[in-house]
Amino acid sequence: MSRKNPIANFGQSRYSIAIVTDDARTNLEKLIRENGHDFAAISKMLGKNSAYIQQYIRRGSPKKLDEDDRRRLAEFYGIEERLLGAPAMRESGRRGPIAPDGLLRIKQLQVGASAGPGSLADDEYAESMGFSPKWLGRLGTDPANLSLIVVDGDSMDPTLGDGDDIMVDHSAASRPLRDGIYVLRMDDVLLVKRIAMGPSGKLTIRSDNPQYPDWEDVSAESVNIIGRVVWTGRRL
Template sequence: MTYGDSDANPTRVEEHPFPLERIGCFKDRLSEVKSAHSLRGFSKLCGLSEATLRSYLSGDTYPTLDRLFQIAQAAQVEPGWLAFGDEPQAHPAGSVGEAAVSYANGDYAFVPLYDAQCSAGDGAWNENCRVLTHLAFTRYSLRKQGLTPEHLSAIRVDGDSMEPVLEAGDTVLIDHTRTHIEGEGIYIIRLDDHLYAKRLQRSFDGVAVISENPSYERITVPRDRLQELEIIGRAVWAAGWL
């Protein structure tokens, strides 16, 4: 089902086949898995309309089984946990290196989502940042991309400089092992004590810092000032692999 195919009339709770005594907290679990995305971004990821998701989040309606599986697949969580809270959901606080934990039988890894939009200072990139929640990824999907869970973290994008590729409120997954420019790509950088998601392009004169939004000018960090550009890692996922 595509984003445009979702129907505009969610099934009312009284018509739903789920046992209501077990799904009272569905909206809380949905809110938890949705928290890593904007409503617009999550609706695109699920293939459901924003109106449908708002109805689920408010508790006014509940999803049918096919939609439950759509949401669980998009959020990469177990449908049984999403619907009923059957599976244990781990939420350990941590940092890169402690970030990923096994889920159930080890098929899942959790990656921390940091409140790091306004990170500043000379310490570690995530110093003084709190962990908002953890994002669940299957270890298989990470392994296919050559990623190690312990070297991953996530932050939310702030501002419109990377639209339409990344929109404000979108979440990006960072591979912290990739701190050198490997051809052109989107990286999380710290420049002038602030974090940015930008496309980097190496040139003879230095490194070009590029915004996708044409309203923003390209910045070049000259070769003699490259020590001021800290590459936190490469963005490898944002509602799809980059």
């Protein structure tokens, strides 16, 4: 006889409650009861012994939910993690807002960074895209320093294609340059190019597409670095 997954019996939680308390245990109990669930089944969903949730709510043991358990419960019930005891910094502050789905929103620039002839920069943000906070943490930078820009043009093919989303770390603009792909501004034009450092301190600005010219011996002072490209996503 196959063992059933307790979560399969739940489906989606019927609704998320309007929380009126700051007590994580009270909030969780209200969620469980008003969605017709029980302590034992929720415990098994988390891979814990059947008394785990009851002991947490009734006896205060553990004192707080494990971070992974808290995130999973918040995602299941469609609420913010802070309502289950997450530190306030997980919801706001320099890291940026975490949505009810547990994803951290990264701002998306309205215009693209040209990988071709170039397009004028516009600092307005049109929308945002959600990413896992854990995944963003592996990038090694504060998510508040990140933004998304759409590539415009084919000069960085095959590395970056027209319409690709790129994630830009703006904190790189305040650090010493190293070889890599950057978003930069030259003559009021926003570009995405590969930068190589020369022994003299001059830059070589390259396009990965050999049909486009490179710029040799460029003075670093003439280039306004917007940020370093740390991730790209594309539609297949």
